Amino acid sequence: DTEVTQTPKHLVMGMTNKKSLKCEQHMGHRAMYWYKQKAKKPPELMFVYSYEKLSINESVPSRFSPECPNSSLLNLHLHALQPEDSALYLCASSQESTGLGVETQYFGPGTRLLVL
């Protein structure tokens, strides 16, 4: 099973709202990722969690707040977003790298976010 699930599929929020995106995997992966993808562009890395600890933050604005409650779950808390934050938000997971090459990242279907 190589499935990563994300909820909700679609989300519309105002600039004063607080909402959360959820991601779940049951593959035993210890690395989890958040990406942002704008239309007709490749995904851009936002955050990486390794063994439930934040290991990479790609200078993402603080209105995006990640959380990894356990090894299977990854959340992205959203607050005071701007219209330009509208995008497809993708979650991915992988085995932790053993140093013998990059592990394959498995992606979820994404949450399409619209900020009004």
Next chain:
Amino acid sequence: AQSVTQLDSHVSVSEGTPVLLRCNYSSSYSPSLFWYVQHPNKGLQLLLKYTSAATLVKGINGFEAEFKKSETSFHLTKPSAHMSDAAEYFCVVSDDSSASKIIFGSGTRLSIRP
């Protein structure tokens, strides 16, 4: 620094004809290379992965890619296109600076003519 270049932003082929999506990379070390496909309004699905075990890599749905170190290329091919192959394709290379990072090409949109 690593980079990956997808040479065509859009490729259009007729159903039943061969597909060639071109990708060139730069890497200081022996890279890991991937091809992912993204259908409209969907997430990314792994097509195949190269990790130095064999230069010709077979993937899902009849796709394959050949790693050519001398040409720094990793082109994706399929002998016969299906309508269901219409999608965006991303060539991806490992980032030498971090085992957690991968670098995406800009993508190639594949259209299939009936």
